[in-house]
Amino acid sequence: MARKNITRNKLPKPDVRQALLITRRNARMARSAHAYVRGNTSKFYEWLDGMESHALPEGPAIWICGDCHTGNLGPVADAEGRVEILIRDLDQTVIGNPAHDLIRLGLSLATAARGSNLPGLTTVHMMEALADGYERAFDEAAGDADIHAGKPEAVRVVMKEAVRRSWRHLAEERIEDLEPTIPLGPRFWPLAKRERREIEALFGKESLAELATVLRGGGEDADVEVLDAAYWVKGCSSLGRLRYAVLLDIDGAAVEGDDLCLIDIKEAAQAAAPRYPRVRMPRDNAERVVEGARHLSPSLGERMRAARLLDRAVVIRELLPQDMKLTIEQLTQDEAMKAARFLALVVGKAHARQMDSGERAAWLAELRRNRSKTLDAPGWLWKSILELVSSHAVGYLEHCRRYATEGGIK
Template sequence: MPKKKKFKLPSPNDRQALLSERRNMKMAESAHAYVRGSTSKFYEWLDGIEGHTLPEGPAIWICGDCHTGNLGPIANADGRVEIQIRDLDQTVIGNPAHDIIRLGLSLATAARGSDLPGVTTARMMEAVAQGYEHAFDRSSHRSVRDTKPEEVRVMMKEAVRRTWQQLAIERIEDIEPSIPLGKRFWPLDKTERIEIDTLFRQREIADIATALRKDADEENVTVIDAAYWVKGCSSLGRLRYAVLLDIDGGAVEGDDLCLIDIKEGVKAAAPRYSDADVSKRMPRDNAERIVEGARHLTPWLGERMRSARLNDRSVVIRELLPQDMKLTVEQLTQEEAIKAASYLAMVVGKAHARQMDAAQRRAWVSELRRAKSKSLDAPSWLWKSIVELVSSHEAGYLEHCRRYALGSAS
């Protein structure tokens, strides 16, 4: 049996080329993966749809990259867990219709990956419209628990039971107080390590680790280990670090340790409203924009995030909790697909609705319901967008595979 080739750790100078190659290969894995990694192309294609007119929603914070992988269980300071938007890199004050379409496209490509018939995709778009509107219905007292698809219920139960040890094994493949270098974690240069150590000497940054722990003191927070984190798809190529903190100087495990994710904030591809009032409300700094968007869309996550400067770049810093998980929507039955579409659209709708007053909510729902056809209980603007975007993404995905994966597969 041939020996497994040992992975050679790259130097910091070699990172960019390797990360770019890895990102291209990840996007070639499936059409659904391509959707997750092609946010900028999504908005290019959306803008280029002939005769395309979208409803103009109120100026609120939107996710901007609202695919299924950016939703999942999130915990708050009291240990409660809910499915919420979990990645806000693209957040801007913009048109909420963009989030609905982005979610619809993600669900449609997941349905195609599950070999579901086209009629299921049509029913899923109906479910998206209905689930989203349901979030704005304050008179409804239907239990959210009853609307969760089985896959979401299972994940929620798992999230509630998860421990720090499970988080460590999943994220850093170890429960020892160190970050093992390998394919997922690469070495830092001396300057990076010094800057990270210096960063967590700032009380406002160190309090990320102490905010969720009673009797913890920012002055006792120390960096045990740090590494460059090869993580995500669209974020590959940006600065990304994993940092292991000791909270009380004991370096034991569990509550004494804290895993921090540092990610570079870059310019959003999602279009923003250009109104002067919007410009005043949206920070110019990219990391500050992301944190502010999180506070409006996902308050439980926003309270665990900070913005800072590292290596003269804008970065977002957040603590990872055991309950924070990525929602995977891969192989679905027809019934599961429709339930998932309705439920996830309702999650997004709630994030939008909490930012609107009663008059705005009524006007927005009325606008959403316009142009529904007799044959499909979904707005024509949503259905037309999904049909044309699925076609564009299929062509883009195949061309991406030809350019980046064909040589590697031969």
């Protein structure tokens, strides 16, 4: 089938991808301090490793996101098309300390505030709003109607767009066309023959074919055919791992929106996030990611499967038109407060649904301890944000210096 895209001869061959992807990742992380924070999970856990023992409270042993920055939250649809804001990237998920997610989200928001040239006092109030939103998820007496009524504009805009999107929007955004092919170019690179063969074999398995047919309403016995596939240049911290876009046809005919299915295949690497000792988690990294998703974001978890491809663990999920990334870049003071409170509530609910009433009450009591007269937020949260903002600012500038030396940015 002819492609309306860049000729293959001008695109990277599979054997030279890795170096190009690492260069691209460095470039993306150098765009802003907030981009550096989002793309450098390991920096966060290096800081955590250097902390004194018991500097942070030990919350209940639950599944946590492990990389809870603003870019990893956004609209997610369930199999029936219902949409809500959830954690949408679970690469780092482990059974661990929920305090880590709260701190990581606070760091992301504080860095966004600095990038928006907001005064330091605004960051102080953001951390108070963060604590308030998170705690409400565990307080049976607290309502969250006022938080939903005061959603930040970025959330309102993305939710409004998400609920009206159709397959046409997904196709035009992801593959830039309604034709049943994936256009090669800057975002999609050609596959090696072995990659193509293994992807086709993957969807010949009943368990994975069912992922596409059941969610698309095709029935368990519907035929699944791989129409096209390409290497997907996507993400930031995950650049350099296996990532593929696969276009499937359900039951033939390739009728627009009814029979086409866009699949994301992503390599699952070992998590940098520390897990609690003596807890049982799947050893396979893909199974770990899927299990974490089922606990933290059930609407997403039900659309994911673990598999093996090219001898590596991969997570497979169908992309729905309503799945979108939440972008919070430029904030006003009012929007900063709303964003901190609302997103913390989202994370808090993902944590709270895994706890019984006793665990929720005990964790809430811990969160409300050791408040000062000048800060209505946990002291350990504020101290952590101060240290992390400082260390990431230095790390960002050093990253830019090294990358500029290599000739990557002008």
